[in-house]
Amino acid sequence: MPLDHRVPHRPHGAAILTPSRIAVTEAESVVLAALWRRGPLSFVSLIEEVKAAHPWGDATIKTLLHRLMQKGAVKSVKEDGRQRYHAELSRDAYVAGEVGALVDRLFDRDPAALAAFLARPSIVD
Numbered sequence: 001m002p003l004d005h006r007v008p009h010r011p012h013g014a015a016i017l018t019p020s021r022i023a024v025t026e027a028e029s030v031v032l033a034a035l036w037r038r039g040p041l042s043f044v045s046l047i048e049e050v051k052a053a054h055p056w057g058d059a060t061i062k063t064l065l066h067r068l069m070q071k072g073a074v075k076s077v078k079e080d081g082r083q084r085y086h087a088e089l090s091r092d093a094y095v096a097g098e099v100g101a102l103v104d105r106l107f108d109r110d111p112a113a114l115a116a117f118l119a120r121p122s123i124v125d
Contacts, residue, residue, distance in 0.1 A: 022073045022089050024097075030054055031064045032073065032094065035087035042082055 024032065034049040035041060041049060043065075050061050065085065068074040073089040099114075107113035 022071050024068075024071075024073060024089065024094060028064050028068050028073070029094065031061065031068060032087055032089060032091075035074065035085060036091045040077070040079070040084040040086045042084055046085055 030053060031046070031050055034046055034053070038045070038049055046065065047058055047061050050056065065074060069076065073087065075086050075088050076083050077086055078084075103109060103111050103114050107117070
């Protein structure tokens with residue numbers, strides 16, 4: 001019997017490996033999204049931007065930011081005497097990784113199957 005090499009279902013919030021090999025959790029992607037939306041931000045501005053979308057505490061956001069920096073997905077640069085945070089992982093690379101995981105998990109690693117699914121007329125229950 002051949003081995004099944006499909007990627008198992010990824011639990012809600014579990015990390016995936018993006019094409020650039022950086023594992024990003026769903027929560028970490030919220031911090032990245034703030035940087036993709038607004039560009040480089042100071043710590044205070046980043047906290048405000050994330051809190052506008054999620055009711056997380058400062059410590060939670062700081063932890064997520066620290067993890068992203070350890071992974072190389074975000075970097076801190078001193079500009080005009082202030083630290084500003086920049087996304088090093090592009091949104092395109094992140095999206096490609098998410099779509100690839102979806103294709104692997106739900107469409108047997110066949111991108112054409114995903115395209116065919118998306119081209120179908122909508123089915124409403």
